[in-house]
Amino acid sequence: MTIQNDNNQESFFEKVYEVARQIPYGRVTSYGAIARAVGAPGAARMVGWAMNRAYEQKEYVPAHRVVNRKGLLTGKTHFPGENTMQELLENEGITVINDQIQDFGKHFWEPRAQED
């Protein structure tokens, strides 16, 4: 049975948050990857915006684990403080140099819509 029906009622943001919460500790993913996971391949920009509102969500959303496809911390400027995002990632064992995640492909985690 298709799971899409159940979750389809949830708005784009809700899906994004759900997927974002599934990002394992010490892993990172990209906006576009999440966009695909929620069924909106071209709406990568929206994902970033959803992350902007992530802090308003009841459940914690690891927005710091979401970067662009290059592995660059493009959203770090939107975090409180200066290197908050980088510090959070480094705290999880991810090396970040000059806003660039090292071994990005190694830490990359491809999300998938809740089909479990």
Add this chain to the structure above:
DNA sequence: AGCCTGACCTAGG
């Protein structure tokens, strides 16, 4: 109500 912007990505020249 219309135009512009935004934590991006893919495609075409």
Add this chain to the structure above:
DNA sequence: TCCTAGGCCAGGC
């Protein structure tokens, strides 16, 4: 191979 343009959905002015 680098650069330019368009698309995506929602919110602000």
